[in-house]
Amino acid sequence: MKPLKLRDRFLSAGSHYIDVAIRIPLRIERRLEVPASVSLAMTVVFLALALLFAAFLMQALGIDAMSVLHQIATVFTTRELLTAAFLRSVPIGLAAVGLTVSFRANFWNIGAEGQMFMGMFASTGIVLLHAYYGLIPGWALLPAMAAASFVAGGLYCALSGVLRSKLGVNEVLTTLMMNFIAILFVDYLVYGPWRDPRGYGFPLSIPFPPEARFGGLMGEAYEGLALLAVLAVLTHLLMTRTTFGVDVKVVGENPYIAGIAGVRIPRTYFLVNLISGGLAGLAGFFLLSGIIGRLRPRASPGYGYTAIIIAFLAGLHPILAIPAAVFMGGLIVAGDVLQATLNLPFAAVQLLQSTIFVMIVVAEFVKRYRIIWRW
């Protein structure tokens, strides 16, 4: 057999078994199954690499990277900041749990951001119905807001889903475009008809009444975290213990086979969209009801995109999305603090997040292979 060069090893990495032991004393094999320990270890290693790379880049731009990293560590060791991180992790975590479902169905929903805004629209609508027309009693306000935001987000996502399953329109582009449309729609509402008449002309809705605020019992962060945990576990059970979960898996892996096996594909897609967009809508509800307390333009600074990163960081596992969300929530809080102390723009957090994103995806690649040294 002719000796292979290093380059050939890379080019042929798709086959299951590549022998390069002739020249270099190592062998790369493709794993059939990735053990959980390896998966976790790789994720941690590549997270560290991402932080290192981002720190290096920041240092090159003249930012004191050590103080950035130190601030991140401080967030996870200080009680108040950790609570703030928990609070931030709820909306991004909710949206991420939804995304794990749609990504497993191979439906590339990039529209969590827009679906969050639709959720904000729906929950504010309910609050206004209560405040102006007295249509909804105070005790029913929170459930009504949650339900409305779930439906609004879900249907908004299903719009792209229907376009895809009926006409084959690429959902990546439609969900993306619909983000911009939803953001502008909410802009219209707060600058126009929903502007607070007593708000001195600021583009804000009326402040939510106490009955519409989440977290009256033990604080919004912990109640929110509880909500996130319950929904994540429910989603996990849905995906592992029901026929729907199996349908999603099959449709995601091979829609053709799914069709032969009798899976009702459009219905599965619709439900996937409803759950995925619905949870993003709920995230929008929590953002207003639990954190901000009123509708304002651009209320989400890209949390819908952060949710995508979290979904991948969690390996598309709904329950693992919780720690991943707390980690990202911590980064956001660290970013807020840095903005105040070091005058760093939000972009620093964005840079960090996207570096993590790339590294996590690279880790997914590396996990699939095993390196064996032979001397």
Next chain:
Amino acid sequence: MELSWIEGVLALTVQFGTVYLLASLGEIYAERSGILNLGMEGMMIVGAAIAFVFTNALGHLLSLVSVVLIGALMGLLLAFLVVTLRLNQVVVGLALTLFGYGLSGLLTQPAIRARIMRALNPEVPEVRIVTQQAEALRAVKVPVLSDIPVVGPVLFSQNALVYFALIAAVVMWFVLFRTSIGLAIRSVGENPSMADSLGINVFRIRYVTSVIAGVMGALAGAYLFIGYQPFWVEMMTNGRGFIALALVILASWSPIRAVFGSLLFGGVEVIQFRLQLFGFAAQTPQFVLMLPYVVAIVTLTVLSVESVRKRLGVPEALGKPYYRE
């Protein structure tokens, strides 16, 4: 009088369309070879940021050279991730876009910007450091041709990047459909293993096309800034990189048709602008601002109807990594 108003609208349409044209030309090459580059938006915003910072420090020419280099680097990064590591193209593209947003925000942050500019050019005056603007590219009138009524002011009194984009469209069309290199690119996008067995280096072709996509994307961003609106706003690309992706489908992956597609989307932006100028929806311009995105979705939907889709000819291997067996 009436004529000059039309001329004004048309000239603006060409100016705005150029943003889309540059981006979609790059994207067409990437997609023709099988790479869906969702990072176009990120490449554009980085291009715009570099154009902003470097133009103020070094002037137009050197700034454009740096834009090209940075674009090429981002293209290489894309290729490494999706061609060599074969990672999911949607995920990588999205990551590159977020990375571009972050990087552009940091590059243009006042303190960091000042440091970069001083490093590039120690003599840079303080005014240039604090300003959010930069000198725009000047319009160059093509002798003789610019005297033709209507066509002259619309097409031949623009800045250099507009001419570059139009010439690039023709050249890139020629290369893609009339040369063996173009044939190689297209075959790699249609059937990579067949192309491979015919002796075409699939990986090299895909590296080259992603670098082209990166360069053109960065130039599109640079043009958006120094060619069209020389005032820095965070995230000023505002999703136009994604609209360019829709435009590529509308142009059915042909550089010449991309010219018309970009004029359409350029026209939509101009209409949006004019409507606001006339006081239409002055209080709530949001619905008018939605126009480009709505038009893009409608376009995508119409093009997805089965009978239309058959005539389009989507590159068969688009979005699929290539494994050499």
